[in-house]
Amino acid sequence: MPAQDNFLIKVEGLVKSYGATSVLKGVGFSVARGEVHALLGGNGAGKSTMIRIITGAVHHDGGSISFRDADGQVRSEAEGRKGVTVVHQELALLPHLTVAENIVLPRYASGMSLFDRKRAFDQAFDALSIIDSDFARQSLHRLVGSLSLHEGQMVEIARALSSGAELILLDEPTANLTAAETERLFTVLRRLTRENGLSVVFVSHRMKEIRQIANVCTIIRDGRTVVDRQPIETLSDADIVEKMGQLSASLPVETVAKPRKRDGESLTIREEGLEMTLSPGTILGVAGAPAGPHTLIAALVGAARAKRWTVSMTGWPERFSSPRQAAHLGAGFITGDRWNKGVLHSLPIIDNVLASRRVVRGTRFAGTAERIECFDLLQALKVKAASLWDLPNTLSGGTQQKLLLARWLGVPSRLLVLEEPTRGVDIGTKKEIYQLIRDMAASGTIILWWSTENAELMEICDRVLAFDTEGRCAGIIDHDELSEDRLAELTGMAA
Ligand SMILES: Nc1ncnc2c1ncn2[C@@H]1O[C@H](COP(=O)(O)OP(=O)(O)OP(=O)(O)O)[C@@H](O)[C@H]1O
Ligand SMILES: [Mg+2]
Structure with a gap:
């Protein structure tokens, strides 16, 4: 089997409209095993939409998604999706449940296993400890509704990292994290990709981070793929901004009424x-x-x-x-x-x-x-x-x-x-x-x-x-x- 066919997931000609708005106009996107793949594009380019389609949260109007196993054999969509987990751009936690329950409940989603409290808490503790053991000790029993945005983000990431998925889709995971937390997340991602062959799709607008963590990138623009699986080091920041369809020169903005100059006070x-x-x-x-x-x-x-x-x-x-x-x-x-x-x-x-x-x-x-x-x-x-x-x-x-x-x-x-x-x-x-x-x-x-x-x-x-x-x-x-x-x-x- 030729190497380029051994993709964990391959999206071809993906089409999606919301009413009269055509969002994806034939996007292609593929992820190989063990890579960290930056998915880039300006605001509204269609990144989150494609992620939602991959996870099955949103239906597409046309095109195909195929999943393969480690031997390159095609899997059904349902089977393939079992190996995919996502951290959405906006948090998706249940505020009235504890941190521990939020982490382990998806594992009980099949409804076939009994909820073993002690085991569940141990699992949740291990999951959180992957990124922060102090946080794990302090927060396991807290209600998610009482967490700050940034703590909630850590819980979601821990849940995804510990889910045993083969592919993890991170839609701007670092937006609420401090530099040190981002660094810890990256260390874990590097280890899991290297040792377990985990694949990561990483969406971010922070160039420095993208370069730190990603090997390849795909850029979408106006619902089409304009850069397909290119090694990230072959593109400069200016190249990326240009491919995204944005001018880096800052434009004067005359349209906004400027506030009157005031005498001002300290x-x-x-x-x-x-x-x-x-x-x-x-x-x-x-x-x-x-x-x-x-x-x-x-x-x-x-x-x-x-x-x-x-x-x-x-x-x-x-x-x-x-x-x-x-x-x-x-x-x-x-x-x-x-x-x-x-x-x-x-x-x-x-x-x-x-x-x-x-x-x-x-x-x-x-x-x-x-x-x-x-x-x-x-x-x-x-x-x-x-x-x-x-x-x-x-x-x-x-x-x-x-x-x-x-x-x-x-x-x-x-x-x-x-x-x-x-x-x-x-x-x-x-x-x-x-x-x-x-x-x-x-x-x-x-x-x-x-x-x-x-x-x-x-x-x-x-x-x-x-x-x-x-x-x-x-x-x-x-x-x-x-x-x-x-x-x-x-x-x-x-x-
Ligand atoms: N439920 C919806 N109804 C109508 N239009 C939608 C809906 N969801 C998304 N869109 C439109 O689809 C386009 C792509 O949105 P999407 O959220 O995928 O962008 P994105 O690439 O993730 O951008 P960002 O970087 O800002 O997160 C946008 O023009 C958006 O307005
Ligand atoms: Mg988005």
């Missing part, structure tokens, strides 16, 4: 032993494991009562009582928990985009002016939506992220707090978002930007406040002294 944030004054237009990065940044951010936007932090600015209380009060007083917030706290799933795109404007202005309905405003914002962020009245769930993951960004773009604010604002946004658009945020800063808005992507912090921030793994402030780094090493050192997350 903001002081305080914790025991730390005081920082941020002058208007400062972009302050926040780095480190989520514990510390989350406490600071929740305090800043009135999302939680955190006694540690206080702010001072004319006309502001020491602590906001709610995000609504914060919004009224000129402090905007984009949550990092897009799915649970960001997107308004039952409201159309237009309401999603205009939500914070309506809070700030006290308006309720989308008149013509608002429709035009929404349209311009979406254009600035390159969002293609069939209609402003479609639901956000008809948009791709990265595109939903852009809806959240659009909410605060151009809204005159004194402070804008961003949690992973470019999560899942493709490389081409990221640069434009950096520019849009810089424009807001230039008009006097103070920006606070938490990111787990160090490269991003280095590119955009004037200063970075680093937290260690215990959630304590570890130091402040000026732009000129920013480096991956320095960030890793201070955050205690040396890879």
